[in-house]
Amino acid sequence: MLAEVGPPVEVHQYVLLIGVWAVAVVAPGPDTVVVLRQSIVGSRTSGLAAAAGIVVGIALWIVLAMAGVAALVSAHPALLPILQVLGGGFLVILGVSVCVRNHHAQRQQLTVGRFGSGSPRTSPIRKRWCSLQLCSQR
Numbered sequence: 001m002l003a004e005v006g007p008p009v010e011v012h013q014y015v016l017l018i019g020v021w022a023v024a025v026v027a028p029g030p031d032t033v034v035v036l037r038q039s040i041v042g043s044r045t046s047g048l049a050a051a052a053g054i055v056v057g058i059a060l061w062i063v064l065a066m067a068g069v070a071a072l073v074s075a076h077p078a079l080l081p082i083l084q085v086l087g088g089g090f091l092v093i094l095g096v097s098v099c100v101r102n103h104h105a106q107r108q109q110l111t112v113g114r115f116g117s118g119s120p121r122t123s124p125i126r127k128r129w130c131s132l133q134l135c136s137q138r
Contacts, residue, residue, distance in 0.1 A: 021062055025055075
């Protein structure tokens with residue numbers, strides 16, 4: 001038997017929720033710092049990839065919240081630890097992949113530095129960013 005649900009959500013409530021979400025998305029915060037850092041230290045493509053990843057993550061969070069994951073977990077409390085373990089596992093996989101990728105990039109840069117044509121291209125923005133001691137010197 002399904003639990004009784006409250007009144008249906010009206011369109012103006014969805015519009016209000018999307019408006020609040022839009023304001024939260026455009027407000028500067030940690031996401032902005034990630035995109036700026038990726039753009040300056042990496043490249044334009046890595047900055048765009050970071051921005052796309054952030055937008056997809058926020059949109060997924062909103063969709064799941066609107067779909068009633070909270071209601072589902074309250075109706076079936078045994079799902080919460082399962083979701084927490086799956087989410088934690090996903091974060092561990094992401095962390096390990098970042099570490100492996102960083103290790104490979106450092107090894108590749110050492111090889112390029114020893115045998116390549118010189119130092120990698122440095123943009124004026126990156127030079128300024130590094131002069132402010134906001135990036136790791138490579």
